Amino acid sequence: MYVAVKGGEKAIDNAHAWLAEERRGDPTVTELSVAQIREQMTLAVNRVMAEGSLYDPDLAALAIKQSRGDLIEAIFLIRAYRTTLPRFGGSHPVNTDEMACDRRVSATFKDAPGGQVLGPTFDYTHRLLDFKLAADGEVAEAPQSPAPDTATPHIMSFLDRESLIQEEATGLETPDDLTRTPLELPASRALRLQALTRGDEGFVLGMAYSTQRGYARNHAFVAELRIGAVAVEMDIPELGFAIEIGEITLTECETVNQFKGSKTEPPQFTRGYGLVFGMTERKAISMALVDRALRWQELGEDNMGAPAQDEEFVLYHCDNIQATGFLEHIKLPHYVDFQSELELIRKLRREAMQMQEAAE
Protein backbone atom coordinates (compact mmCIF):
# COMPACT_ATOMS: atom_id res chain seq x y z
CA MET A 1 0.00 0.00 0.00
CA TYR A 2 1.37 3.37 -0.99
CA VAL A 3 1.56 6.02 1.73
CA ALA A 4 1.64 9.60 0.54
CA VAL A 5 4.74 11.62 1.43
CA LYS A 6 4.17 13.55 4.66
CA GLY A 7 6.46 15.39 7.00
CA GLY A 8 6.89 18.75 5.29
CA GLU A 9 7.04 20.44 8.71
CA LYS A 10 9.83 18.30 10.03
CA ALA A 11 11.80 18.60 6.80
CA ILE A 12 11.56 22.40 6.97
CA ASP A 13 12.76 22.51 10.59
CA ASN A 14 15.69 20.25 9.88
CA ALA A 15 16.63 22.16 6.73
CA HIS A 16 16.70 25.38 8.75
CA ALA A 17 18.94 23.80 11.38
CA TRP A 18 21.33 22.60 8.71
CA LEU A 19 21.31 26.01 7.06
CA ALA A 20 22.25 27.67 10.35
CA GLU A 21 25.14 25.26 10.73
CA GLU A 22 26.38 25.92 7.21
CA ARG A 23 26.15 29.64 7.77
CA ARG A 24 28.43 29.36 10.78
CA GLY A 25 30.88 27.17 8.88
CA ASP A 26 33.80 25.52 10.68
CA PRO A 27 33.32 26.39 14.39
CA THR A 28 37.10 26.35 14.95
CA VAL A 29 37.32 29.45 12.75
CA THR A 30 36.40 32.69 14.55
CA GLU A 31 32.88 33.93 13.94
CA LEU A 32 32.42 37.09 11.87
CA SER A 33 30.98 40.02 13.76
CA VAL A 34 28.45 42.41 12.27
CA ALA A 35 30.90 45.25 12.96
CA GLN A 36 33.59 43.47 10.93
CA ILE A 37 31.24 43.16 7.98
CA ARG A 38 30.12 46.78 8.30
CA GLU A 39 33.71 48.06 8.41
CA GLN A 40 35.50 45.67 6.08
CA MET A 41 32.84 44.62 3.56
CA THR A 42 31.65 48.20 3.11
CA LEU A 43 30.90 48.00 -0.58
CA ALA A 44 28.73 44.93 -0.07
CA VAL A 45 26.96 46.79 2.75
CA ASN A 46 26.47 49.76 0.40
CA ARG A 47 24.94 47.60 -2.30
CA VAL A 48 22.54 46.01 0.17
CA MET A 49 21.48 49.44 1.45
CA ALA A 50 21.03 50.80 -2.08
CA GLU A 51 19.01 47.91 -3.46
CA GLY A 52 17.27 47.29 -0.16
CA SER A 53 16.17 50.96 -0.13
CA LEU A 54 17.09 51.34 3.52
CA TYR A 55 20.04 53.37 4.74
CA ASP A 56 21.25 51.42 7.76
CA PRO A 57 24.80 49.98 7.62
CA ASP A 58 24.33 47.85 10.75
CA LEU A 59 21.18 46.15 9.50
CA ALA A 60 22.73 45.66 6.06
CA ALA A 61 25.77 44.04 7.67
CA LEU A 62 23.53 41.79 9.76
CA ALA A 63 21.61 40.80 6.63
CA ILE A 64 24.87 39.90 4.86
CA LYS A 65 25.90 37.74 7.80
CA GLN A 66 22.53 36.03 7.96
CA SER A 67 22.44 35.43 4.20
CA ARG A 68 25.88 33.83 4.11
CA GLY A 69 27.09 36.57 1.79
CA ASP A 70 24.35 36.11 -0.79
CA LEU A 71 23.73 39.80 -1.46
CA ILE A 72 20.38 39.39 -3.18
CA GLU A 73 19.20 37.35 -0.20
CA ALA A 74 20.52 40.11 2.08
CA ILE A 75 18.68 42.77 0.05
CA PHE A 76 15.55 40.65 0.38
CA LEU A 77 15.88 40.56 4.19
CA ILE A 78 16.22 44.33 4.28
CA ARG A 79 13.24 44.86 1.97
CA ALA A 80 11.03 42.58 4.06
CA TYR A 81 12.10 44.42 7.21
CA ARG A 82 11.46 47.76 5.50
CA THR A 83 7.84 46.74 4.90
CA THR A 84 7.24 46.86 8.65
CA LEU A 85 8.48 50.43 9.00
CA PRO A 86 5.99 53.32 8.84
CA ARG A 87 6.54 56.12 6.34
CA PHE A 88 6.41 59.23 8.45
CA GLY A 89 7.17 61.77 5.77
CA GLY A 90 9.52 62.97 3.08
CA SER A 91 12.82 64.81 3.57
CA HIS A 92 13.81 67.96 1.80
CA PRO A 93 15.76 67.19 -1.39
CA VAL A 94 19.36 66.57 -0.34
CA ASN A 95 21.71 69.29 -1.50
CA THR A 96 24.59 67.53 -3.23
CA ASP A 97 26.21 70.93 -3.97
CA GLU A 98 27.16 70.94 -0.33
CA MET A 99 28.39 67.38 -0.28
CA ALA A 100 31.55 66.74 1.75
CA CYS A 101 33.25 64.93 -1.15
CA ASP A 102 35.50 61.93 -0.60
CA ARG A 103 35.82 61.60 -4.32
CA ARG A 104 35.03 63.93 -7.15
CA VAL A 105 36.14 63.44 -10.72
CA SER A 106 35.16 64.94 -14.04
CA ALA A 107 35.87 63.42 -17.42
CA THR A 108 34.89 66.58 -19.28
CA PHE A 109 37.10 69.27 -17.70
CA LYS A 110 40.71 68.87 -16.69
CA ASP A 111 40.20 71.15 -13.74
CA ALA A 112 37.32 73.01 -12.18
CA PRO A 113 36.64 74.82 -8.90
CA GLY A 114 36.86 72.30 -6.11
CA GLY A 115 39.44 70.27 -8.07
CA GLN A 116 39.59 66.61 -8.87
CA VAL A 117 39.79 64.26 -5.90
CA LEU A 118 40.50 60.61 -6.63
CA GLY A 119 39.52 59.38 -3.21
CA PRO A 120 39.60 55.72 -2.18
CA THR A 121 39.24 54.21 -5.65
CA PHE A 122 40.21 50.88 -7.19
CA ASP A 123 40.63 52.67 -10.53
CA TYR A 124 44.42 52.68 -10.81
CA THR A 125 45.20 49.64 -8.71
CA HIS A 126 46.78 46.82 -10.66
CA ARG A 127 44.51 43.89 -10.16
CA LEU A 128 47.16 41.61 -8.70
CA LEU A 129 46.21 39.39 -5.82
CA ASP A 130 47.88 40.74 -2.71
CA PHE A 131 49.09 37.60 -0.96
CA LYS A 132 50.40 39.63 1.93
CA LEU A 133 46.78 40.42 2.79
CA ALA A 134 46.19 36.73 3.45
CA ALA A 135 48.54 36.92 6.41
CA ASP A 136 48.23 40.50 7.59
CA GLY A 137 45.74 43.16 6.61
CA GLU A 138 46.99 45.94 8.87
CA VAL A 139 47.81 49.11 6.96
CA ALA A 140 49.83 52.23 7.54
CA GLU A 141 47.88 55.46 7.87
CA ALA A 142 47.21 57.17 4.53
CA PRO A 143 48.68 60.64 4.03
CA GLN A 144 46.22 63.44 4.66
CA SER A 145 45.80 67.02 3.59
CA PRO A 146 43.33 69.50 5.02
CA ALA A 147 39.93 69.57 3.35
CA PRO A 148 39.58 72.52 0.98
CA ASP A 149 37.39 75.25 2.42
CA THR A 150 36.05 76.21 -1.00
CA ALA A 151 32.73 74.88 -2.24
CA THR A 152 32.59 72.25 -4.95
CA PRO A 153 29.91 73.45 -7.37
CA HIS A 154 28.50 71.01 -9.88
CA ILE A 155 30.44 70.91 -13.15
CA MET A 156 27.11 70.97 -14.98
CA SER A 157 26.40 74.44 -13.60
CA PHE A 158 29.21 75.82 -15.82
CA LEU A 159 27.58 74.41 -18.95
CA ASP A 160 24.29 75.68 -17.63
CA ARG A 161 25.57 79.28 -17.63
CA GLU A 162 26.24 79.08 -21.33
CA SER A 163 22.84 77.47 -21.94
CA LEU A 164 24.66 74.61 -23.63
CA ILE A 165 22.90 72.04 -21.52
CA GLN A 166 19.26 71.18 -21.64
CA GLU A 167 17.26 72.86 -18.94
CA GLU A 168 15.75 70.59 -16.33
CA ALA A 169 12.20 71.15 -15.20
CA THR A 170 11.99 71.98 -11.52
CA GLY A 171 9.21 70.94 -9.23
CA LEU A 172 8.64 71.44 -5.55
CA GLU A 173 6.04 68.74 -5.13
CA THR A 174 6.97 65.50 -3.39
CA PRO A 175 7.02 62.72 -5.99
CA ASP A 176 5.13 59.47 -5.51
CA ASP A 177 6.90 56.79 -3.51
CA LEU A 178 7.48 53.69 -5.62
CA THR A 179 7.22 51.51 -2.52
CA ARG A 180 3.85 52.97 -1.52
CA THR A 181 1.98 53.33 -4.82
CA PRO A 182 1.69 50.72 -7.55
CA LEU A 183 3.84 51.38 -10.58
CA GLU A 184 1.65 52.47 -13.46
CA LEU A 185 2.92 53.37 -16.90
CA PRO A 186 3.96 55.73 -18.33
CA ALA A 187 5.92 56.52 -15.17
CA SER A 188 7.26 59.95 -14.22
CA ARG A 189 11.02 60.44 -14.34
CA ALA A 190 11.07 60.57 -10.54
CA LEU A 191 9.53 57.09 -10.38
CA ARG A 192 11.90 55.78 -13.07
CA LEU A 193 14.87 57.05 -11.09
CA GLN A 194 13.52 55.44 -7.91
CA ALA A 195 13.20 52.12 -9.71
CA LEU A 196 16.71 52.39 -11.16
CA THR A 197 18.43 53.35 -7.91
CA ARG A 198 17.05 50.23 -6.18
CA GLY A 199 17.31 48.11 -9.33
CA ASP A 200 19.74 45.22 -9.62
CA GLU A 201 23.27 46.46 -10.18
CA GLY A 202 23.97 43.76 -12.74
CA PHE A 203 20.79 44.43 -14.68
CA VAL A 204 21.26 48.22 -14.76
CA LEU A 205 24.92 47.75 -15.71
CA GLY A 206 23.96 45.43 -18.58
CA MET A 207 21.33 47.86 -19.84
CA ALA A 208 23.80 50.78 -19.67
CA TYR A 209 26.46 48.74 -21.44
CA SER A 210 24.02 47.88 -24.22
CA THR A 211 23.55 51.61 -24.93
CA GLN A 212 27.32 52.02 -25.21
CA ARG A 213 27.47 49.20 -27.74
CA GLY A 214 24.91 50.78 -30.01
CA TYR A 215 21.47 49.82 -28.71
CA ALA A 216 20.21 53.42 -28.47
CA ARG A 217 23.68 54.91 -28.17
CA ASN A 218 23.67 58.27 -26.42
CA HIS A 219 27.36 59.26 -26.30
CA ALA A 220 27.72 59.78 -22.58
CA PHE A 221 30.56 61.60 -20.85
CA VAL A 222 30.85 61.56 -17.09
CA ALA A 223 30.62 65.27 -16.46
CA GLU A 224 30.94 64.59 -12.80
CA LEU A 225 31.04 61.76 -10.36
CA ARG A 226 31.00 62.67 -6.70
CA ILE A 227 30.86 60.60 -3.56
CA GLY A 228 30.49 61.95 -0.07
CA ALA A 229 28.28 62.78 2.86
CA VAL A 230 25.22 64.98 2.71
CA ALA A 231 22.86 66.14 5.41
CA VAL A 232 19.24 64.98 5.40
CA GLU A 233 16.75 67.58 6.55
CA MET A 234 13.13 67.19 7.31
CA ASP A 235 10.28 69.47 8.32
CA ILE A 236 8.97 68.57 11.74
CA PRO A 237 5.34 69.73 11.93
CA GLU A 238 5.47 70.23 15.70
CA LEU A 239 8.48 72.52 15.37
CA GLY A 240 7.41 74.35 12.25
CA PHE A 241 10.89 74.27 10.73
CA ALA A 242 13.34 71.79 9.22
CA ILE A 243 15.99 70.03 11.27
CA GLU A 244 18.88 67.80 10.25
CA ILE A 245 17.91 64.22 11.04
CA GLY A 246 21.13 62.58 9.90
CA GLU A 247 23.87 62.25 7.35
CA ILE A 248 24.13 59.76 4.52
CA THR A 249 26.80 58.90 1.99
CA LEU A 250 25.70 59.13 -1.62
CA THR A 251 27.20 58.60 -5.05
CA GLU A 252 26.00 61.03 -7.67
CA CYS A 253 26.75 60.83 -11.36
CA GLU A 254 25.82 63.38 -13.97
CA THR A 255 26.46 62.55 -17.57
CA VAL A 256 26.54 65.01 -20.39
CA ASN A 257 25.33 63.53 -23.63
CA GLN A 258 25.86 64.69 -27.15
CA PHE A 259 22.65 65.68 -28.86
CA LYS A 260 22.28 67.07 -32.35
CA GLY A 261 18.78 68.33 -31.71
CA SER A 262 15.43 66.98 -32.80
CA LYS A 263 12.20 68.28 -34.24
CA THR A 264 11.31 69.73 -30.87
CA GLU A 265 14.67 70.53 -29.25
CA PRO A 266 17.63 72.69 -30.43
CA PRO A 267 21.18 71.22 -30.56
CA GLN A 268 22.47 71.12 -26.99
CA PHE A 269 23.92 68.78 -24.46
CA THR A 270 21.49 66.58 -22.57
CA ARG A 271 21.71 64.93 -19.18
CA GLY A 272 21.54 61.58 -17.53
CA TYR A 273 21.36 61.30 -13.76
CA GLY A 274 22.34 58.71 -11.22
CA LEU A 275 22.06 58.93 -7.43
CA VAL A 276 22.62 55.90 -5.23
CA PHE A 277 23.11 55.22 -1.50
CA GLY A 278 26.68 54.61 -0.39
CA MET A 279 29.84 54.32 -2.42
CA THR A 280 28.34 52.66 -5.46
CA GLU A 281 29.81 54.33 -8.50
CA ARG A 282 29.39 51.52 -11.04
CA LYS A 283 25.70 51.59 -10.27
CA ALA A 284 25.42 55.40 -10.33
CA ILE A 285 27.10 55.68 -13.75
CA SER A 286 24.94 52.84 -15.12
CA MET A 287 21.85 54.52 -13.76
CA ALA A 288 22.72 57.81 -15.48
CA LEU A 289 23.15 56.09 -18.86
CA VAL A 290 19.87 54.19 -18.57
CA ASP A 291 18.06 57.32 -17.35
CA ARG A 292 19.28 59.15 -20.45
CA ALA A 293 18.22 56.31 -22.77
CA LEU A 294 14.73 56.30 -21.24
CA ARG A 295 14.31 60.02 -21.97
CA TRP A 296 14.06 59.57 -25.75
CA GLN A 297 10.43 60.59 -25.94
CA GLU A 298 10.76 63.79 -23.94
CA LEU A 299 13.69 64.85 -26.17
CA GLY A 300 11.91 63.93 -29.39
CA GLU A 301 14.45 61.25 -30.33
CA ASP A 302 13.70 58.21 -32.46
CA ASN A 303 12.64 54.98 -30.82
CA MET A 304 15.38 52.61 -31.93
CA GLY A 305 13.51 49.67 -30.43
CA ALA A 306 16.43 49.19 -28.03
CA PRO A 307 15.79 47.44 -24.70
CA ALA A 308 17.21 50.39 -22.71
CA GLN A 309 14.66 52.73 -24.32
CA ASP A 310 11.73 50.54 -23.37
CA GLU A 311 10.44 51.92 -20.08
CA GLU A 312 8.14 48.97 -19.46
CA PHE A 313 10.89 46.45 -20.15
CA VAL A 314 13.45 48.17 -17.92
CA LEU A 315 11.15 49.04 -15.01
CA TYR A 316 9.38 45.69 -14.87
CA HIS A 317 12.61 43.69 -14.94
CA CYS A 318 15.20 45.69 -12.99
CA ASP A 319 14.12 44.63 -9.51
CA ASN A 320 16.16 41.63 -8.40
CA ILE A 321 13.84 40.72 -5.52
CA GLN A 322 10.89 40.39 -7.89
CA ALA A 323 13.03 38.61 -10.46
CA THR A 324 14.69 36.14 -8.12
CA GLY A 325 11.43 35.28 -6.38
CA PHE A 326 9.60 34.51 -9.56
CA LEU A 327 12.54 32.69 -11.08
CA GLU A 328 13.08 30.51 -8.04
CA HIS A 329 9.39 29.76 -7.54
CA ILE A 330 9.62 27.21 -10.35
CA LYS A 331 11.27 24.98 -7.73
CA LEU A 332 7.91 24.77 -5.96
CA PRO A 333 5.61 21.84 -6.68
CA HIS A 334 3.73 22.19 -9.93
CA TYR A 335 2.20 18.68 -9.83
CA VAL A 336 -1.24 19.94 -10.67
CA ASP A 337 -0.41 22.07 -13.71
CA PHE A 338 2.09 19.50 -14.91
CA GLN A 339 -0.49 16.73 -14.55
CA SER A 340 -2.95 18.65 -16.69
CA GLU A 341 -0.27 19.19 -19.32
CA LEU A 342 0.55 15.49 -19.19
CA GLU A 343 -3.08 14.57 -19.89
CA LEU A 344 -3.23 17.05 -22.74
CA ILE A 345 -0.01 15.90 -24.43
CA ARG A 346 -1.12 12.25 -24.16
CA LYS A 347 -4.46 13.12 -25.71
CA LEU A 348 -2.95 15.17 -28.54
CA ARG A 349 -0.37 12.44 -29.24
CA ARG A 350 -3.03 9.74 -29.29
CA GLU A 351 -5.03 11.68 -31.82
CA ALA A 352 -1.95 12.47 -33.94
CA MET A 353 -0.91 8.78 -33.95
CA GLN A 354 -4.38 7.67 -34.96
CA MET A 355 -4.38 10.14 -37.83
CA GLN A 356 -0.97 8.90 -38.93
CA GLU A 357 -2.08 5.26 -38.80
CA ALA A 358 -5.22 6.07 -40.75
CA ALA A 359 -3.11 7.80 -43.40
CA GLU A 360 -0.83 4.77 -43.72
Next chain:
Amino acid sequence: MKMSDYNFAYLDEQTKRMIRRAILKGLAIPGYQVPFASREMPMPYGWGTGGVQVSAAVMVPEDTLKVIDQGADDTTNAVSIRRFFEKTAGVAVTEHTDQANVIQTRHRIPEQDLTEGQILVYQVPIPEPLRFLEPSEVETRKMHSLEEYGLMHVKLYEDIAQHGAIATAYAYPVRVEGRYVMDPSPIPKFDNPKLTMAGIQLFGAGREQRIYALPPYTDVVSLDFEDFPFEASKADHACGLCGAIDSYLDELIVDDQGARMFMCSDTDYCAGRQEETAA
Protein backbone atom coordinates in the same frame (compact mmCIF):
# COMPACT_ATOMS: atom_id res chain seq x y z
CA MET B 1 12.75 42.18 17.46
CA LYS B 2 10.62 39.16 18.20
CA MET B 3 8.08 37.95 15.66
CA SER B 4 5.35 38.78 18.19
CA ASP B 5 6.37 42.43 17.98
CA TYR B 6 4.90 42.70 14.49
CA ASN B 7 1.35 43.85 13.96
CA PHE B 8 -1.48 41.28 13.74
CA ALA B 9 -0.94 39.30 10.51
CA TYR B 10 2.37 41.13 9.90
CA LEU B 11 1.10 44.07 7.84
CA ASP B 12 0.44 47.43 9.47
CA GLU B 13 -3.16 48.67 9.55
CA GLN B 14 -2.57 51.35 6.90
CA THR B 15 -1.33 48.76 4.44
CA LYS B 16 -4.24 46.45 5.24
CA ARG B 17 -6.66 49.29 4.65
CA MET B 18 -5.06 49.98 1.26
CA ILE B 19 -5.38 46.28 0.35
CA ARG B 20 -8.99 46.12 1.57
CA ARG B 21 -9.85 49.08 -0.63
CA ALA B 22 -8.38 47.23 -3.63
CA ILE B 23 -10.35 44.09 -2.67
CA LEU B 24 -13.61 46.05 -2.41
CA LYS B 25 -12.99 47.64 -5.79
CA GLY B 26 -12.25 44.20 -7.20
CA LEU B 27 -15.51 42.81 -5.79
CA ALA B 28 -17.40 45.76 -7.26
CA ILE B 29 -15.94 45.13 -10.74
CA PRO B 30 -15.65 41.32 -10.93
CA GLY B 31 -12.71 40.15 -13.00
CA TYR B 32 -11.09 43.60 -13.25
CA GLN B 33 -7.44 43.76 -12.19
CA VAL B 34 -7.03 46.44 -9.53
CA PRO B 35 -3.47 47.82 -9.13
CA PHE B 36 -2.32 47.86 -5.51
CA ALA B 37 0.92 48.86 -3.81
CA SER B 38 2.12 45.37 -3.01
CA ARG B 39 4.58 45.21 -0.13
CA GLU B 40 7.72 43.18 0.18
CA MET B 41 6.83 40.21 2.32
CA PRO B 42 9.20 37.97 4.26
CA MET B 43 8.72 35.26 1.64
CA PRO B 44 9.85 35.56 -1.98
CA TYR B 45 7.79 37.04 -4.77
CA GLY B 46 6.32 34.17 -6.75
CA TRP B 47 5.79 32.15 -3.56
CA GLY B 48 2.39 33.50 -2.63
CA THR B 49 3.07 37.09 -1.53
CA GLY B 50 -0.11 38.31 -3.23
CA GLY B 51 -2.23 35.68 -1.53
CA VAL B 52 -0.52 36.27 1.80
CA GLN B 53 -1.22 40.02 1.63
CA VAL B 54 -4.87 39.43 0.72
CA SER B 55 -5.26 36.84 3.51
CA ALA B 56 -3.59 39.20 5.99
CA ALA B 57 -5.95 42.00 4.99
CA VAL B 58 -9.16 39.96 5.37
CA MET B 59 -8.16 37.95 8.44
CA VAL B 60 -9.57 38.59 11.91
CA PRO B 61 -8.36 36.93 15.11
CA GLU B 62 -11.44 34.62 15.28
CA ASP B 63 -10.74 33.13 11.84
CA THR B 64 -9.69 29.58 11.12
CA LEU B 65 -7.20 29.29 8.30
CA LYS B 66 -6.45 26.51 5.86
CA VAL B 67 -3.57 26.68 3.39
CA ILE B 68 -3.17 24.35 0.43
CA ASP B 69 -0.62 24.11 -2.32
CA GLN B 70 -1.49 21.84 -5.26
CA GLY B 71 -4.51 20.74 -3.23
CA ALA B 72 -2.40 19.47 -0.34
CA ASP B 73 -2.06 20.88 3.18
CA ASP B 74 1.33 19.31 3.80
CA THR B 75 3.38 20.51 0.85
CA THR B 76 6.36 22.56 2.03
CA ASN B 77 5.19 26.00 0.91
CA ALA B 78 1.70 25.46 2.32
CA VAL B 79 3.31 24.50 5.63
CA SER B 80 5.49 27.59 5.48
CA ILE B 81 2.59 30.01 4.82
CA ARG B 82 0.37 28.38 7.45
CA ARG B 83 3.17 28.72 10.00
CA PHE B 84 3.68 32.35 9.04
CA PHE B 85 0.10 33.15 10.01
CA GLU B 86 0.22 30.97 13.10
CA LYS B 87 3.24 33.02 14.19
CA THR B 88 2.15 36.51 13.14
CA ALA B 89 -1.64 36.30 13.61
CA GLY B 90 -2.04 33.47 16.08
CA VAL B 91 -5.16 32.28 14.27
CA ALA B 92 -6.48 28.74 14.48
CA VAL B 93 -5.55 26.51 11.57
CA THR B 94 -7.21 23.47 10.09
CA GLU B 95 -6.80 21.02 7.26
CA HIS B 96 -10.57 20.56 6.90
CA THR B 97 -12.17 22.55 4.11
CA ASP B 98 -15.51 22.85 5.90
CA GLN B 99 -13.96 24.20 9.11
CA ALA B 100 -11.99 27.07 7.55
CA ASN B 101 -13.22 30.64 7.09
CA VAL B 102 -10.22 31.64 5.01
CA ILE B 103 -8.57 29.20 2.62
CA GLN B 104 -5.42 30.27 0.85
CA THR B 105 -4.72 28.16 -2.19
CA ARG B 106 -2.17 27.69 -4.87
CA HIS B 107 -3.39 26.05 -8.09
CA ARG B 108 -6.48 24.20 -6.83
CA ILE B 109 -10.08 24.69 -5.74
CA PRO B 110 -11.01 22.28 -2.94
CA GLU B 111 -13.18 19.35 -4.06
CA GLN B 112 -15.73 20.01 -1.34
CA ASP B 113 -18.07 22.88 -2.26
CA LEU B 114 -17.47 26.08 -0.37
CA THR B 115 -20.36 27.65 1.50
CA GLU B 116 -21.45 31.25 2.03
CA GLY B 117 -19.13 33.06 4.39
CA GLN B 118 -16.01 31.21 3.32
CA ILE B 119 -13.24 33.11 1.52
CA LEU B 120 -10.94 31.44 -1.00
CA VAL B 121 -7.71 33.35 -1.58
CA TYR B 122 -5.73 32.45 -4.70
CA GLN B 123 -2.02 32.98 -5.23
CA VAL B 124 -1.57 34.34 -8.72
CA PRO B 125 1.71 34.36 -10.65
CA ILE B 126 0.65 36.24 -13.82
CA PRO B 127 -2.76 37.92 -13.44
CA GLU B 128 -2.98 39.02 -17.06
CA PRO B 129 -4.74 36.40 -19.24
CA LEU B 130 -3.50 38.18 -22.36
CA ARG B 131 0.13 38.39 -21.23
CA PHE B 132 1.50 35.60 -23.40
CA LEU B 133 -0.26 37.04 -26.42
CA GLU B 134 0.82 40.63 -25.72
CA PRO B 135 3.81 41.26 -23.43
CA SER B 136 3.12 44.95 -22.85
CA GLU B 137 1.01 45.89 -19.81
CA VAL B 138 0.13 49.24 -21.37
CA GLU B 139 -1.36 47.38 -24.35
CA THR B 140 -3.23 44.73 -22.38
CA ARG B 141 -4.85 47.28 -20.09
CA LYS B 142 -6.06 49.08 -23.18
CA MET B 143 -7.42 45.81 -24.60
CA HIS B 144 -9.40 45.15 -21.41
CA SER B 145 -10.87 48.65 -21.31
CA LEU B 146 -11.96 48.35 -24.95
CA GLU B 147 -13.20 44.79 -24.36
CA GLU B 148 -10.92 43.82 -27.23
CA TYR B 149 -10.55 40.05 -26.79
CA GLY B 150 -10.24 39.00 -30.43
CA LEU B 151 -6.61 38.01 -29.93
CA MET B 152 -7.62 35.43 -27.32
CA HIS B 153 -10.27 33.91 -29.56
CA VAL B 154 -7.81 33.72 -32.44
CA LYS B 155 -5.34 31.91 -30.17
CA LEU B 156 -7.98 29.35 -29.14
CA TYR B 157 -9.04 28.94 -32.77
CA GLU B 158 -5.44 28.39 -33.89
CA ASP B 159 -5.07 25.70 -31.21
CA ILE B 160 -8.04 23.87 -32.67
CA ALA B 161 -6.80 24.30 -36.25
CA GLN B 162 -3.36 22.97 -35.28
CA HIS B 163 -4.06 20.36 -32.62
CA GLY B 164 -7.75 19.62 -32.98
CA ALA B 165 -8.33 20.85 -29.43
CA ILE B 166 -7.73 23.89 -27.26
CA ALA B 167 -4.20 23.30 -26.00
CA THR B 168 -4.62 24.99 -22.62
CA ALA B 169 -4.79 22.65 -19.69
CA TYR B 170 -4.44 25.02 -16.74
CA ALA B 171 -4.93 28.77 -16.20
CA TYR B 172 -7.73 28.33 -18.70
CA PRO B 173 -9.20 31.79 -19.47
CA VAL B 174 -12.72 32.67 -18.35
CA ARG B 175 -15.16 35.48 -19.03
CA VAL B 176 -16.68 37.09 -15.94
CA GLU B 177 -20.31 38.30 -16.08
CA GLY B 178 -19.94 38.71 -19.83
CA ARG B 179 -17.35 41.45 -19.40
CA TYR B 180 -13.75 40.89 -18.30
CA VAL B 181 -11.62 38.00 -19.52
CA MET B 182 -9.82 36.74 -16.42
CA ASP B 183 -7.02 34.34 -15.57
CA PRO B 184 -8.31 31.97 -12.88
CA SER B 185 -4.65 31.41 -11.79
CA PRO B 186 -2.97 28.15 -12.81
CA ILE B 187 -5.73 25.84 -11.56
CA PRO B 188 -6.33 22.82 -13.83
CA LYS B 189 -9.24 23.43 -16.16
CA PHE B 190 -10.98 20.61 -14.27
CA ASP B 191 -11.59 23.23 -11.56
CA ASN B 192 -13.05 25.90 -13.83
CA PRO B 193 -16.73 24.94 -13.43
CA LYS B 194 -16.34 25.45 -9.66
CA LEU B 195 -15.46 29.14 -10.16
CA THR B 196 -19.17 29.97 -9.81
CA MET B 197 -19.60 29.27 -6.12
CA ALA B 198 -21.14 30.39 -2.82
CA GLY B 199 -17.85 31.57 -1.34
CA ILE B 200 -15.98 34.82 -2.01
CA GLN B 201 -12.97 34.38 -4.27
CA LEU B 202 -10.05 36.81 -4.02
CA PHE B 203 -7.00 36.72 -6.27
CA GLY B 204 -3.70 38.28 -5.20
CA ALA B 205 -0.69 38.82 -7.46
CA GLY B 206 2.04 40.38 -5.30
CA ARG B 207 4.89 40.80 -7.76
CA GLU B 208 2.57 42.10 -10.47
CA GLN B 209 0.77 44.34 -7.94
CA ARG B 210 -2.75 43.29 -8.89
CA ILE B 211 -5.84 42.14 -6.98
CA TYR B 212 -9.05 40.86 -8.55
CA ALA B 213 -12.14 39.17 -7.21
CA LEU B 214 -15.27 37.15 -7.80
CA PRO B 215 -18.25 37.81 -5.50
CA PRO B 216 -20.42 34.79 -4.58
CA TYR B 217 -22.46 33.29 -7.42
CA THR B 218 -20.71 35.32 -10.11
CA ASP B 219 -21.31 34.04 -13.62
CA VAL B 220 -17.96 32.68 -14.82
CA VAL B 221 -17.76 31.05 -18.25
CA SER B 222 -14.74 29.22 -19.65
CA LEU B 223 -14.01 30.47 -23.15
CA ASP B 224 -14.90 28.04 -25.93
CA PHE B 225 -16.67 27.68 -29.29
CA GLU B 226 -20.13 26.27 -29.97
CA ASP B 227 -18.66 23.37 -31.94
CA PHE B 228 -15.73 22.93 -29.57
CA PRO B 229 -17.31 23.27 -26.13
CA PHE B 230 -15.17 23.59 -23.01
CA GLU B 231 -14.43 20.28 -21.34
CA ALA B 232 -13.21 19.90 -17.75
CA SER B 233 -10.77 17.02 -17.95
CA LYS B 234 -8.87 14.86 -15.49
CA ALA B 235 -6.94 11.61 -15.56
CA ASP B 236 -9.30 8.79 -16.50
CA HIS B 237 -8.64 6.79 -13.35
CA ALA B 238 -9.88 6.38 -9.81
CA CYS B 239 -7.91 7.50 -6.76
CA GLY B 240 -5.64 4.65 -5.62
CA LEU B 241 -6.22 5.55 -1.96
CA CYS B 242 -9.90 6.43 -1.59
CA GLY B 243 -11.33 5.21 -4.89
CA ALA B 244 -12.85 8.59 -5.84
CA ILE B 245 -13.69 8.94 -9.51
CA ASP B 246 -14.83 12.55 -9.31
CA SER B 247 -11.71 14.24 -7.92
CA TYR B 248 -8.66 15.72 -9.58
CA LEU B 249 -5.77 13.26 -9.50
CA ASP B 250 -2.00 13.51 -9.16
CA GLU B 251 0.05 10.90 -10.95
CA LEU B 252 2.88 9.21 -9.06
CA ILE B 253 5.66 6.99 -10.31
CA VAL B 254 5.87 4.20 -7.75
CA ASP B 255 8.75 1.98 -8.89
CA ASP B 256 11.73 2.01 -11.20
CA GLN B 257 9.74 0.17 -13.86
CA GLY B 258 7.75 3.37 -14.21
CA ALA B 259 4.54 1.93 -12.77
CA ARG B 260 1.96 4.64 -12.13
CA MET B 261 -0.49 5.34 -9.42
CA PHE B 262 -3.13 8.04 -9.16
CA MET B 263 -4.27 9.76 -6.00
CA CYS B 264 -6.44 12.75 -5.09
CA SER B 265 -4.59 16.03 -5.21
CA ASP B 266 -6.97 17.33 -2.49
CA THR B 267 -5.50 15.59 0.58
CA ASP B 268 -8.33 16.60 2.92
CA TYR B 269 -10.96 15.23 0.56
CA CYS B 270 -9.05 11.97 0.17
CA ALA B 271 -8.42 11.53 3.90
CA GLY B 272 -12.11 12.21 4.65
CA ARG B 273 -13.21 9.52 2.21
CA GLN B 274 -10.71 7.03 3.60
CA GLU B 275 -11.99 7.64 7.14
CA GLU B 276 -15.59 7.14 6.00
CA THR B 277 -14.69 3.81 4.42
CA ALA B 278 -12.83 2.70 7.54
CA ALA B 279 -15.75 3.63 9.83
